[in-house]
Amino acid sequence: MAANSSDKPVLEELDRAECLRLLAGGTVGRVAFDDGEGPTVVPVNYTLDGDAVIFRTSLEGRLSRSLLSVVPGEVRAAFQVDRFDEEDHEGWSVLLRGGAHPLSDGEIAQVEPVEPWPGGERDAWFRLAAHEVTGRRVRRP
Template sequence: MAANSSSSPDLEELDRAQCMALLGEGGIGRIAFDDGEGPTVVPVNYAVDGDAVVFRTSVSGRLNRSLLTSVVGGEVRAAFEVDRYDEASREGWSVLLRGGVHPLSDEEKTAAAQVEPWPGGEREAWFRLAAREVSGRRVHRP
């Protein structure tokens, strides 16, 4: 089939509102950060909370250790990505958030969107990534 065929999928850039709406259902996304040994990407359960995503992890895990900061009110730079793809139709979307991550205080945990972790075990370290940059793309049939 020719590359310019009318049945070829279109690539559409998504605006911030479209991106946040796609993320709105929550589920599983990937948090990207530097763990001290280089770039690392870890899947997490998340929920959208305003213009941010909230996720939980274990207190003893690498993600918690890497995202904590000794600066009160400080944040760690990170990225968060979610995508969906249908192999049969070859359609899908991808959304990327970039911003600062900080641990939630007990008061913030109470007010934040609730996240149900997928794996068992304690997941008492809560984090919030404030979406400073939001971008997304959708591949769809015309």
């Protein structure tokens, strides 16, 4: 028997303010970038600073090497966070696209700390400025 269409969750677009509110409530997201071999996605711990995402990574890692490849300047990148309840078929997803650049020591001192979950050195700090912020939510009517 087919489910009644009124029982199905609805998909709605989120405005920029709601997207930033949802981003502000998290600590783990994914950075998407081109590492020279193609699109790559890496999870990172982050904090929100205005409408920019601040994250840390290791100096030797693929993410840091790729984002430092254009200095000075910004590397095009994206950042995505989502939360889903698979049982209820509800959730949301936010995508931030913009330019990423390394933070100077002075800039690092002015932003909220980011505490990476994994051990080891995470001395490369980056800011991903939001040129575009979009989001969608799946919810029950």
